[in-house]
Amino acid sequence: MSSTRSLAGVDEIHAYLIDQLNSALRRPGMFSSHDSALRMLMDHLLFVECQPEALAEEQRAWAGRGAGTSTGVAGMFQELMPGGYDQHCVASVYAEFAHRRGWLRPDRLLSAGEHHALRAGVRKWAQADRSWADIISEFGPPSILCGGTSPLYSKTLGYLGEDPDEPIVFFHLWNGSTPAPESTWPELEEPVLLAVRFTDAPFDEAFTFTPEGQRRRPEPGSI
Numbered sequence: 001m002s003s004t005r006s007l008a009g010v011d012e013i014h015a016y017l018i019d020q021l022n023s024a025l026r027r028p029g030m031f032s033s034h035d036s037a038l039r040m041l042m043d044h045l046l047f048v049e050c051q052p053e054a055l056a057e058e059q060r061a062w063a064g065r066g067a068g069t070s071t072g073v074a075g076m077f078q079e080l081m082p083g084g085y086d087q088h089c090v091a092s093v094y095a096e097f098a099h100r101r102g103w104l105r106p107d108r109l110l111s112a113g114e115h116h117a118l119r120a121g122v123r124k125w126a127q128a129d130r131s132w133a134d135i136i137s138e139f140g141p142p143s144i145l146c147g148g149t150s151p152l153y154s155k156t157l158g159y160l161g162e163d164p165d166e167p168i169v170f171f172h173l174w175n176g177s178t179p180a181p182e183s184t185w186p187e188l189e190e191p192v193l194l195a196v197r198f199t200d201a202p203f204d205e206a207f208t209f210t211p212e213g214q215r216r217r218p219e220p221g222s223i
Contacts, residue, residue, distance in 0.1 A: 028087040066203035088147030106143035115161030167200035
């Protein structure tokens, strides 16, 4: 006896992939040890949308913004962040692309006034050392949290405004979650802010490092 199976329609597949992508952006470590899961999900979405070349074009744009080494975005963060890059840092760059494609499902949107005030004042605000609690107290809950809610681990917080053309402002936090053998990880009770990043600038201009971020930056040639 033959049996028939119903298959999901294109719209259902598209919605499912978007749900999976949003989960992977928020908890990248649960999906893959590197960015392969994010790339695969985006490849599938772009296939459904009949634009399979869009991710390669985006990767060329990343190279044009300064992530042009053989290791791409991951290598760029490795040069900037202590202990190498964390998955949440790379996920935040993929989140930019997801936002422009209309795939990102933010947990919260800042009003136009809130987002303008954030962009106008955050570079000066980041000239002092800040913690995760300081960011939430000053700017409220993020639009997207890449990396989970545990204070034991590093993470990235992203803030979006109501205007989709405005840049995302990302806060990259660290708590020693890629320790050297002699590390006493976790070093701190909660993650500390290393850098604020604007998504509409070349990578070498996009970062504003806190004093702690400057102290923690890898020595040139140490990677």
